[in-house]
Amino acid sequence: MSDFIDRLPTSVADLEEDAHILHDYEGAVSRWCHGCGDNAILTALQKLCAEEQLPPERTVFVSGIGCASRLPHYMGTYGFHGLHGRALPLAEGIKIKRPDLHVFVNTGDGDCCSIGAGHWLHAVRYNMNMTVIMHDNRVYGLTKNQVSPTSPKGLRTNTSPRGAPLEPLNALSATLGMSNISFVAQAVDWLPAILYDIIHQAFLHRGLSFVSVLQRCPHYLPGHFDPYIKNPERIRLLTHPNGIHPDEASFLQSRGA
Amino acid sequence: MNNFSTGESEAPEQSVTERPGPPVPAAPLRIREHVIEVISDSGEGAQKCGQSFASIAANMGNGIWTVEIIPAEIEPPPRSIAGASGNRIRIGSHRVTNGGDEADLAVAFNEQVLRGRLQAGALKQGGVILLENKWRFHRDAEIVAAYTRVYDELIGEGYRVYEIPMEQVCFQYTSNPALGKNMFVLGMLSAIYSMDLKLARKQVAFVFRTKDKEVVDRNHTLLEAGHSWALENLDLRFTIPGSRTKKAQIVVNGNTALALGIMASGMEVCAMYPITPATSAAHYLSEIFEHVDGFVHQAEDEIAACAFAIGSSYAGKCSVTITSGPGMSLKQELIGLAAMAEIPLVVINVQRGGPSTGQPTKVEQGDLLQAIFGTHGDAPRVVLAAANIEECFYLVITARHIAEAFNLPVVLLSDANLATAQQLFVRPQPKQEWYAVASDQNEIPEGDRPYEWDDRTGLRRRFIPGQPGGMHTLTGLAHDRSSRVAYDPEINQEGLRYRSLKLASFQKTLAAPPVYGAPEGELLIIGWGSTRGVIEEAVDRARADGYAVSSLHLTYLQPMASGIGEILKRFAKVMTVEMSWSDSVDDAYISAESRRYSNLAWLLRARYLIDVDCWSEVKGQPLKPGSVVQVIRRKLETGSKNV
Incomplete structure (x- = not known):
């Protein structure tokens, strides 16, 4: 893969180290709600770390503030739970100083597309080698149910009691609209095999990879994604000759076919 | 070593100088110091001329201090009062620590920019003015009228005005005299102040070092032309004896000193967003930082710049973010993060006039309290301030040390005055202990x-x-x-x-700072930051007049050293002199209970429970020693009432 140089052992000692097991990447017990899609993202990331044998001491998960941004606490690696909206510039600072570290960013839709929107677009331009996962549950959870820039028009929340007045912003098209964009993908939390494949490819990509994950919030938006979950035909796997090719069987299996 | 005739002068052809060719004085007048201003429209090169002149003087062994005169716009309308651009240069036989009082001599490229400086009270009553005279012959009658009016007024007010045919003479040497007359003026000043022409030539070669030989030659010619013209036509000859030192010295401004300090401290990442007056530090750093594997990141905004610096600090050696007032306000939440998570961070704030956009190019010291208390909640940080150009260099190294030793944010305050002021100091010899050690990876x-x-x-x-x-x-x-x-x-x-x-x-x-003057007395003036030189000079003058005044300069503002309280008690009256807002007790509605004090006075009152008075001025100009002497007199002659 293109960034295999990054992943080469840097010393003989590395080669002699015992292999890491999944448990090495587990941190505190997650405090997310039962059924929260963030758990699926956490599982995929832990699996990725084990699969790629990332040294926990040379892996950093950086986040902002919000439900999604609690993720670093649940990893067994280094983590930086920063300020609301500021995960990306913090991560850029880490990466510029320490290209030897594997840097991941976990950010929510409010963190990324609202308070941190300026940083998001410029992070795409900087195109530094890091993996950015946007947990898009389309609502503010940690602050208790406010409208998000990705909330669908008409969504009733505590700050939009008569329904969200605006069309949501499309994070994918906004990202694609930036110069220097090098990897954009969307995944959903309820198809774990595809989610893993996409995050895996995002990790292997050399440059900034931006993955938006549609993520269920059972507390504030129960059943919000049900139309897609119950009718898998409404989800289309986009393919491209140069794109990723998840195992057909796992895709069908994910869809419950 | 000059080859120019100092004999009988011959008035140049078409000369319009009203005075007859003056007799050249036999020997230059020895003076202890002079303040000189060179002012022009923006883009006419007065700044380059002024800075070069200061460098030549420094090489002659003089103490120097320069102050940039900067208009707010890049290209303000020509011939406008607000458009004055140039340099104030104070040259002395002694070490010079500030821009001084009113100027003794001014060179003006037009009469309107000169009016701007007169309105600002920058020129000494009856001082010498060298004025470009081409406006007297301008084809636009209004310009001629404006010029004549100002000229007549100046003469009426007793100024010694010399009308100089700058462009006219330059035209003999260049087809575009507007571009070259600043070097002509440099030559003129070099002659007036008896500077070594060889040193002047060297300086010109340095200024144009990246240009073609032809450009260097042309400017050398203009320099020499100005020099000989002044010798032949002006009766102004001064000498300010200097003392050349064997030690290598450098002349830089405060922002360049900050950039050099960043390099010397071993910091490797500087994140910033363009903001006046801090930015030029990053310009210089961008040019040279890569030689030591450093990196300047121009972030998408002030907040990102601070986050970037924190991220890189977290992952290794301490990093720095550099900004001015508005950017400082934006960074406060992140400074709180560095305090909370205990990440070393250096924040440099080159202060300007506030609040809001305020006066971006003008000096003020209004950010002390925000530097200490600006974050929500209790976010302890160390705050220190540079008093001069040399400290802009050394305190960066100190700041980095403190940040890493105590794992907290350190704010270093400079200001717009230091940012562009130039001073001479002994060339630093880097020491191994200045540099950050490699990050612990055990x-x-x-x-x-x-x-x-x-x-x-x-x-x-x-x-x-x-x-x-x-x-x-x-x-x-x-x-x-x-x-x-x-x-x-x-x-x-x-x-x-x-x-x-x-x-x-x-x-x-921390050790208590030394008292300047006697250890006890009637009045103690306390200051911080770039006003140190002004305050100490004022104390010297007032003491010479018999006033029992001393001063105390604080480098560390948060925390403050032990022993300061004891010093305050040894004086009958204590006051601060600052460049941040304070209410005047002369205002009808201002009472002891409603008065708002300048930044440091608030702090001292709160900590030492002493009735610390203050005097402050926020005109966007560096304080003048003469003004501070007035304050001292008033304070000591008007009983106990606060000034």
């Missing part, structure tokens, strides 16, 4: 926690990514010793205590 022993606070000092060993066994998630939330989010009410109390204790520990390393 394994963390099992059981060690990332916030193992020492109960007495509050210090703890910082874990850096890459250290095996040190994995934890750093957070801006209240956290326990393992960096886990705190849900226990005692833990928040504990964390705040330890973070605060670090400041007390650092304070133990």
Whole structure:
């Protein structure tokens, strides 16, 4: 893969180290709600770390503030739970100083597309080698149910009691609209095999990879994604000759076919 | 070593100088110091001329201090009062620490920019003015009228005005005299102040070092033309004896000194967003930082710049972000994060006039309280301020040391005055201990926690990514010793205590600053930052007049050294002199209970429970020693009423 140089052992000692097991990447017990899609993202990331044998001491998960941004606490690696909206510039600072570290960013839709929107677009331009996962549950959870820039028009929340007045912003098209964009993908939390494949490819990509994950919030938006979950035909796997090719069987299996 | 005739002068052809060719004085007049201003429209090169002149003087062994005169716009309308652009140069036989009082001599490229300086009270009554006279012959009658009116007024007010055919003479040497007359003026000044023409030639060669030989030659010609023209036509000859030192010295402005200090401190990342007057530090750094594997990041905004610096500090050696007032306000939340998570960080704030956009190119000291208290909650940080150009260099190194030793944010305050002022100081010889040591990448022993606070000092060993066994998630939330989010009410109390204790520990390393003047007396003036030279000069003058006044300069504003309270008690009256807003007690509605004090006065009153008075001025100009002498007189002659 293109960034295999990054992943080469840097010393003989590395080669002699015992292999890491999944448990090495587990941190505190997650405090997310039962059924929260963030758990699926956490599982995929832990699996990725084990699969790629990332040294926990040379892996950093950086986040902002919000439900999604609690993720670093649940990893067994280094983590930086920063300020609301500021995960990306913090991560850029880490990466510029320490290209030897594997840097991941976990950010929510409010963190990324609202308070941190300026940083998001410029992070795409900087195109530094890091993996950015946007947990898009389309609502503010940690602050208790406010409208998000990705909330669908008409969504009733505590700050939009008569329904969200605006069309949501499309994070994918906004990202694609930036110069220097090098990897954009969307995944959903309820198809774990595809989610893993996409995050895996995002990790292997050399440059900034931006993955938006549609993520269920059972507390504030129960059943919000049900139309897609119950009718898998409404989800289309986009393919491209140069794109990723998840195992057909796992895709069908994910869809419950 | 000059080859120019000093004999009988021959008035140049078409000369319009009203005076007959003056007799050249036999010997230049020895003076102790002079303040000179060179002013023009923006883009006419007065700044380059002024800076070069200062460098030549420095090479002659004089003490110098320069102040840039900067219009707010890049290209303000020509011939406008607000468009004055140029340089004030104070040259002395002694060490010069500030821009001084009213100028003794001014060179003006037109009469309108000169009016701007007169309105600002920058020129000495009856001083010498060298004025470009082409406007007298302009085809636009209004310009001629405006010029004549100002000229007549100046003569009426007693100024010694010399009308100089600058462009006319330059035209003999260049087809575009507008571009070259600044070097003609440089030559003129070199002659007036008896500078070594060889040194002047060297300086011109240095200024145009990146240009073609032809450009250098042309400017040398103009320099020499100005020099000989002045010798032949002006009866102004001064000499300010200097003392050349064997030690290598450098002439830089405060922002360049900051950039050099960043390099010398071993910091490797500087993140910034363009803001006046801080930015030029990053210009210089961008040019040279890569030679030491450094990196300047121009971030998408001030907040990102601070976050970027914090991120890189967290992952290794301490980093720096550099800004001015508005940017400082934006960074405050992140400075709180660095305090909370105990990440070393250096923040440099080159202060300007505030609030809001305020006066971007003008000096003020209004950010002291925001530097100390600007973050929500209790976010301890160390705050120190540079008093001169040399300190802009050395205090960056100190700031980096403190940040890494105590794992906290350190704010270094400079200001618009220091940013562009030039001063001479002994060339620093870098020492190994200035540089940051390599980041610790050793394994963390099992059981060690990332916030193992020492109960007495509050210090703890910082874990850096890459250290095996040190994995934890750093957070801006209240956290326990393992960096886990705190849900226990005692833990928040504990964390705040330890973070605060670090400041007390650092304070133990500080010694009380020395008193300038007698150790006790009637009045103590306290100052901080770039006003030091002005205040000490004023104290010297007032003491010479018999006033029992001393001064105290504070480099460390947060925390303050032990022993300051004792010093204050030895004086009958104590006051600060600052460049931040304070209410005047002369205003009808201002009483002891409603008065708002300038920044440092607030701090001193709160800490030492002494009735500290203040005098401050926020005109955007560096303070003048003469004004401070007036303040001292008033304070000591008007009983106990606060001034």
